[in-house]
Amino acid sequence: MTQSPHSGPNAIAQGRTEDRxxxxxxxxxxxxxxxxxxxxxxxxxxxxxxxxxSRQDMLAFVLLSAALTGIAEGKLAPNFHALxxxxxxxxxxxxxxxxxxxxKQEYFDWVNKRHQPTFRRLLQFAKDSRNASDRAQAIIxxxxxxxxxxxxxxxxxxxxxxxxxYDPGHLQALVEHPSAAPAKFEVISPxxxxxxxxxxxxxxxxxxxxxxxxxxxxxxxxxxxDFIGN
Amino acid sequence: xRNNSRAVLAVLxxxxxxxxxxxxxxxxxxxxxxxxxxxxxxxxxxxxxxxSPKPAVPPRLTPVDATTKNSILNSGLPCEETVTGDGPDKxxxxxxxxxxxxxxYSWLTFxxxxxxxxxxxxxxxxxxxxxxxxxxxxxxxxxxxxxxxGLPSNWEDxxxxxxGCKSQFDANPDMMVIEMIEETFNQPFKTGALIDQQGNYAxxxxxxxxQMFDYIQxxxxxxxxEQLSAANSGLKIDFPAGVNPPDGQIEGGDPGGIxxxxxxxxxxxxxxxxxxxxxxxxxxxLREDATTxxxxxxxxxxxxxxxxxxxxxxxxxxxxxxxEHVDNVPEKKEVDSRKLKPxxxxxxxxxxxxxxxVNETPPWPWKPEPSLGLKFHxxxxxxxxxxxPLTDDTKKMNKQFQGIxxxxxxxxxxxxxxxxxxxxxxxxxxxxxxxPELAPNTDLExxxxxxxxxxxxxxxxSTLETYSQGSVPLASSSCMACHGNAASxxxxxPDANPTSKFFNQSDFTFMLExxxxxxxxxxxSQR
Numbered sequence: 052m053t054q055s056p057h058s059g060p061n062a063i064a065q066g067r068t069e070d071r072x073x074x075x076x077x078x079x080x081x082x083x084x085x086x087x088x089x090x091x092x093x094x095x096x097x098x099x100x101x102x103x104x105s106r107q108d109m110l111a112f113v114l115l116s117a118a119l120t121g122i123a124e125g126k127l128a129p130n131f132h133a134l135x136x137x138x139x140x141x142x143x144x145x146x147x148x149x150x151x152x153x154x155k156q157e158y159f160d161w162v163n164k165r166h167q168p169t170f171r172r173l174l175q176f177a178k179d180s181r182n183a184s185d186r187a188q189a190i191i192x193x194x195x196x197x198x199x200x201x202x203x204x205x206x207x208x209x210x211x212x213x214x215x216x217y218d219p220g221h222l223q224a225l226v227e228h229p230s231a232a233p234a235k236f237e238v239i240s241p242x243x244x245x246x247x248x249x250x251x252x253x254x255x256x257x258x259x260x261x262x263x264x265x266x267x268x269x270x271x272x273x274x275x276x277d278f279i280g281n
Numbered sequence: 282x283r284n285n286s287r288a289v290l291a292v293l294x295x296x297x298x299x300x301x302x303x304x305x306x307x308x309x310x311x312x313x314x315x316x317x318x319x320x321x322x323x324x325x326x327x328x329x330x331x332x333s334p335k336p337a338v339p340p341r342l343t344p345v346d347a348t349t350k351n352s353i354l355n356s357g358l359p360c361e362e363t364v365t366g367d368g369p370d371k372x373x374x375x376x377x378x379x380x381x382x383x384x385x386y387s388w389l390t391f392x393x394x395x396x397x398x399x400x401x402x403x404x405x406x407x408x409x410x411x412x413x414x415x416x417x418x419x420x421x422x423x424x425x426x427x428x429x430x431g432l433p434s435n436w437e438d439x440x441x442x443x444x445g446c447k448s449q450f451d452a453n454p455d456m457m458v459i460e461m462i463e464e465t466f467n468q469p470f471k472t473g474a475l476i477d478q479q480g481n482y483a484x485x486x487x488x489x490x491x492q493m494f495d496y497i498q499x500x501x502x503x504x505x506x507e508q509l510s511a512a513n514s515g516l517k518i519d520f521p522a523g524v525n526p527p528d529g530q531i532e533g534g535d536p537g538g539i540x541x542x543x544x545x546x547x548x549x550x551x552x553x554x555x556x557x558x559x560x561x562x563x564x565x566x567l568r569e570d571a572t573t574x575x576x577x578x579x580x581x582x583x584x585x586x587x588x589x590x591x592x593x594x595x596x597x598x599x600x601x602x603x604x605e606h607v608d609n610v611p612e613k614k615e616v617d618s619r620k621l622k623p624x625x626x627x628x629x630x631x632x633x634x635x636x637x638x639v640n641e642t643p644p645w646p647w648k649p650e651p652s653l654g655l656k657f658h659x660x661x662x663x664x665x666x667x668x669x670p671l672t673d674d675t676k677k678m679n680k681q682f683q684g685i686x687x688x689x690x691x692x693x694x695x696x697x698x699x700x701x702x703x704x705x706x707x708x709x710x711x712x713x714x715x716x717p718e719l720a721p722n723t724d725l726e727x728x729x730x731x732x733x734x735x736x737x738x739x740x741x742x743s744t745l746e747t748y749s750q751g752s753v754p755l756a757s758s759s760c761m762a763c764h765g766n767a768a769s770x771x772x773x774x775p776d777a778n779p780t781s782k783f784f785n786q787s788d789f790t791f792m793l794e795x796x797x798x799x800x801x802x803x804x805x806s807q808r
Contacts, residue, residue: 129704129734130375149374151703151736245754251729260755262730265766270782278729 104159108174109147112159114140115177118187119194119208122248123280124148127211128155140181154246158210161239162203166219169199173207176200198223209236212252214243251278316419316490317536320360320525321393323353325385326368332529334363341369343385345681353685354403358393360523360534361593362386362600362701376703376736377674383699384675387602388682390589394541395558395691408690409559414541415457420488423792424460426497430800431504436491443565446577450563457562457582459486459545461575466649469763472748473642475665476657477626481547482649483585483744484564487792490539492521497793505770505796514774518788522721523593537592537721540790544586544605544744546626547655557583557606558690566651578654585609585626586744587694590760590789595709597723598733599789601700601760603742607693610665610743627665627743637664642748667743668750671697700740700760702733725784732761764789770796 104112113131117124124131131148133140147155162170176193183189194204202219209217213236221234238244245260254272256263322328326336327343345353364382366375373381396403398416414420417440425441428434442450442458450456459465466474466482475483489497500516501507523537545562548554562582566575586609589602610628611621616639621630629637643661650658671679679695686692702708707730715722741750741758751757770793771785787793 146375149376150734151376151738152734241752241754254729256729262732262762262765264726264731265768265786266784273726273729 104163106147107142107178109155109159110140110142110145111174111177111181113147113155114181114186115173115190115204116155116158116207116211118177118180118190119204120211120248121187121279122211126280138182142178142181152242152246154242157240157243158207161210161216162207166203169203169219172197173200173204210239210243212247212249214239214245214247214257248279254278316393316413317358317360317523317534319357319531320523320534320536321357321389322363322525323356323359323385323389324363324365325382326365330529332531334525334528336365336367339369340365340367345678345685347685350404350685351402353389354392354396356389356393358536359386359389360525360536362596363525379701379703380672380699380736381674381678383600383701384678384696386600387589387604387696387699388678390591390602391587391604391694391696392682392686392691394589395587403686403691404689406558406689406691408554408557409561411455411560412558414488415560420490420541421494422458422460423487423489423795424462426489426494427503427792427795427797429797431506431797432800433498433501433503435498436494442563443575443577445574446563446565449577449579453561455561456579457560458565459484459562459582460565461567461649463648467647468745468747469749474647474657475544475627475744475747476643476661476663477546478624478629478662479547479549480657480660480662481549482655482657483627484545484547484582484655485745486543486545488541488543489792490536492536493538493540493792496520496538502769502793503796504799506799508770508793508796509772511774513771514777514783516771517723517725517784518769518771518786518793519719519721519723519725520592520788520790522597522723523591537594539592540588540590540792542586542588542590542745543584544742545582546585546606548581548583553583554581556608556690556693557585558694559583564655566654567649569651576651576654580655584694586742588742588745590764592721592788594721595705596702597710597721598702598708598731598735598761598765601740603697603699603740603745603760604694605697605742605744607695610667612667612670614670616666627663627747629662629664632664637662639664639666640668640748640750663747665743665747669739669741669752671695697742698737698740700735700737702761703736704730704734707733723788725786726782732759732765735759735761761789764791767791767794769793 113124113128116127120127124133125148128148129150130146132146134144134146135141173194176190180186180189180193194200199219202223205222206217206219209215215236215238217234217236224231225234245257247257250257252275254275322332322334323343324334324336325343327341329335329337343349362383364379364386366378368378368381392403394414395412397406398411398413398419421436426434440450440454440458443460446458450458463471465484465486468475477483497503500513500518501510502513502518507513520538521535524534526533546557548557548559560582562580564578564580566578568575583606585606587604590599591602592599606626608622608624609626611625611630615621624630641664643657643663644659646658649655675696675698683692683695710724711722712724739752739757739759741747743750746758749756749758755762767787767790768785769787773783777783
């Protein structure tokens with residue numbers, strides 16, 4: 052990743068109506084997310100069915116997610132290794148990364164369970180575009196071409212940033228009928244709540260969960276790059 | 282053919298590695314040698330070179346069986362971990378390979394620290410054989426460092442028992458002395474006491490090695506006033522880190538800072554005493570007032586929990602090892618399937634869930650009642666269940682090590698897991714302007730995750746973090762996430778530049794909070 056895809060002309064968050072829809076996911080939503088996370092904690096973590104995906108599928112999911120979120124692959128999936136190089140990715144050789152939190156697996160299972168056909172299409176976009184000169188843009192161009200992939204991709208962006216699931220059908224309804232009721236969301240799990248990227252981009256941490264150092268509040272935040280890798 | 286040759290070479294080099302760090306049972310380690318001299322360089326993978334930690338190619342697991350038993354049991358203390366993200370099982374992730382390496386390191390550490398203090402092999406141990414960590418030449422109890430009056434001390438100083446225990450101690454100075462403070466009976470964050478099935482309190486104690494002691498003495502951190510002093514206002518507390526000798530050498534390594542935290546069960550029957558590692562101990566009860574010396578009770582204690590915290594140069598967030606006795610508690614799935622042992626130390630298999638509520642804290646008050654000794658004040662007994670099961674890989678490794686410890690009480694102990702910082706670059710990051718005199722120069726400003734991605738995310742010992750088991754973020758027990766918040770009494774100097782950064786973190790240990798007031802000051806004793 053060399054540039055945030057959101058800064059490009061075809062980025063997902065574009066247009067007045069769409070800006071408003073995306074802009075709804077702001078501080079208030081995050082605060083609501085915290086409350087929902089508390090509820091989620093009380094009922095236990097999300098079910099995680101045995102994954103049927105291949106290693107290549109997970110690699111594709113990481114590439115897709117990095118293109119959609121603008122966050123480096125190695126931050127979304129610690130220890131991700133593109134081999135033989137980041138511009139010439141061999142899906143057989145590359146490593147999707149392993150880390151103790153492994154929220155990517157939880158997210159993969161979540162989407163795969165609910166929207167498998169469209170999700171498979173998105174993964175194929177990432178596989179097909181993995182060695183494009185501008186990988187992120189190539190993926191986004193394909194994603195934007197169809198409503199089903201476009202709105203599922205938005206749900207995936209929100210999932211990474213907020214740790215919550217916004218159904219793509221609701222997101223589409225919001226765009227097509229701006230006066231519709233705000234989209235409902237579901238916090239995916241306590242783990243997902245702690246891993247949301249929205250607050251990391253803001254060089255902060257979710258309410259009630261911090262891995263930051265005791266006394267950090269008395270000092271200016273570390274550079275954004277330390278948080279998101281870009 | 283080529284592969285076969287490699288395999289033979291790998292086995293031969295492994296034998297070579299073992300012979301470098303071992304002696305036969307009859308040629309036991311000399312008792313005078315300090316722990317970790319030389320460093321144990323063994324790893325879970327057969328090494329390519331006996332004096333180098335690099336694994337053979339292709340990777341092969343180090344056998345843990347009768348053929349390697351004597352060598353492993355006498356291989357000594359690791360000064361740091363030797364792990365790689367590789368292994369013969371290609372279905373495993375690099376994280377799983379490294380976890381296996383850390384778990385192997387933990388078993389080596391457990392064996393080294395619990396080997397007899399007299400230098401004989403652990404396979405010669407009797408239940409009450411004094412271990413290396415119980416030997417005052419190797420480890421000191423926390424309250425023998427944080428002295429009354431905030432006074433300095435020397436490593437060679439003799440143990441000073443509380444006055445109430447003095448006569449008994451003088452008659453047998455080899456006895457363990459446990460001085461009761463709140464942390465002796467109450468779990469972290471004051472979450473509650475643990476009461477065994479005989480109605481006795483479980484007891485907890487903390488010890489440190491010489492490297493820790495020397496750092497505390499050097500910076501006068503044994504005294505609350507000295508921690509608060511202007512001289513210490515700019516100190517970034519940075520305990521020494523363990524380091525292996527330079528590649529290819531035997532000498533030149535050092536284990537760095539090691540802390541041990543243990544939990545004890547009071548043993549009353551001879552049958553019980555055969556299953557545990559035991560110590561003959563004096564327990565000095567809580568002080569009730571300034572004028573009356575608390576009573577001193579003589580007890581046989583059985584080891585039920587064993588934590589090791591070890592700072593190493595590549596894991597500056599420390600490595601966290603957790604062992605416990607196999608009969609402490611059942612796992613949840615064993616309870617659900619009713620596959621239970623006849624008895625446990627902290628669980629009654631004959632009591633139903635409505636009567637004996639699982640993982641409940643005892644009724645108040647938790648403080649021992651002086652007239653009852655170490656018996657709890659009510660009929661309550663803890664009904665503890667392990668929430669997070671051990672992984673299959675850890676169970677497999679436990680079986681192997683328990684196999685080579687067969688015939689000793691140490692076969693009754695199991696590794697729960699090892700927590701380690703899994704983000705490599707973060708974990709070994711040193712400060713941007715390292716100074717030779719300040720080794721290891723730990724980067725104390727790392728953000729946003731100062732714990733560098735602990736693996737596993739959660740780890741709880743059923744006797745030491747009983748009431749914070751599970752996987753709820755920030756609520757469930759994580760060694761690093763908890764200890765990362767440990768602080769000292771340090772204060773910023775009033776003259777300090779307001780833009781300069783101030784740290785009063787205590788490098789992942791809460792020990793410094795036990796520093797005492799100076800004699801005659803208004804704060805009084807913390808005992």
